[in-house]
Amino acid sequence: MTKKNSLFYEFMKGILKENPLLILVLGTCPALAVTTSAENGLGMGVAATAVLIMSNAVISALRKVIPDKVRIPAFITIIAALVTILQFLMEAYVPALNASLGIFIPLITVNCIILGRAEAFANSHGVVRSAIDGLGMGVGFTLALFFIGSIREILGFGTFFGMKMPWITEGGLQPMMIFGLPAGGFAVFGVMIAITQKLNKRFYARQPQAVMGCSECPGCINAHTAPADHASNALEGQVTEEKVVVPNTMREPGVLANLKEVKQAEKEETK
């Protein structure tokens, strides 16, 4: 495998090892909603990739300026601004795609992948590295959306990029409508996750687990990490406080900063 810490590694990890959609299971909403055709899937992927690269670069450049306490609102504002710019561009140059993606373009703002990468990677790495990470994650996301979109379009409508499949004939094989409907979206996505996890186990010879973890992303709790479970148990006094894993972003904004100060004070005392 490629050497760790090289730029190529940062790019490649987004494609299979840490595929944002199929391994980390982030950004599921657009993945299910817009993948009724290969074209839509590809368009959504490219749009999200553009925002991801830009947001990672901008946030990485500003990481020393943004105070720790207000970083989440600051990140969201930056991302929302970038998404608004993207929306303008899409309205101007690809109006048909813009219309078919609908509200899922503005919803890129709250896509867990983007905020998650900002929090987990861009906030602690340099500009170039963050942009490459954004590109890799974006390509991984795009590929996943493209595959899901292709499967659903071919099976559900009998077309691929609008071209009719040869085996769809009068009185012969008919497309299965269910794959174009929401139910088919869930099913295809489920099978894709199963296949990717299998591939991942083979290539990387280890249990594919979220390296980044959804706990970094306040809006998204997935099957791997359920911080709310721990937190709710703690609230009812079922778990002792030390064992509780609450994601940073769920804590009071001041707590983290205070923690640093307390630790520093402790260090100084011991000296």
Next chain:
Amino acid sequence: MKEMLIILFSVVLIDNLVLSRFLGVCSFLGLTKDLKNAMGMSIAVIFVMIVATGITYPIYWSILEPINLGYLQTVVFILVIAAVVQVLEAIIRKAFPPLYKAMGIYLPLITTNCAILGVMLINIQEIYNFGSAMMSSFGAGVGYMLAMFLFTGVRSKMEKADIPEFMQGLPITLMAASIVSVSFMGFKGVIENLFG
């Protein structure tokens, strides 16, 4: 009144937020392991949805639209939602401790839940008066709750089932979601038949 009921039925059953519009899928998959989490999250979503619509809808039509700043809706809405969540959390913690105990920890998770922002945007695009917008938000929240409750039941049955290793975990959960989604397709004609 009839119009309100039509909106309510269509957003709860036909255009169900999770199962046909695909909004809030993350929390739908993550928080349906037990009923307590599902209920807390649903109540929080309904609450924030109504309050945020009550604020964003007038802001859009009375401030942003008249001065041609409609394109700023995404930025403005996400900031309003973040602020509403913070303020609500503080108020509820002080004034209604039992309610805070039930849904307090889910509130911070809501800021980036795409269900909220999605419904705000849908309301601006599709709904043309304030009353209907409030009704549609309430309905969307109730639809979310319904989907969460149904799916929690399905998952609790699934835990005892013998699942092939290949499909264990998330894949089988998504297959189950697919079947629940099929069941919601049965509601397609309900409005025509109820309200003629």
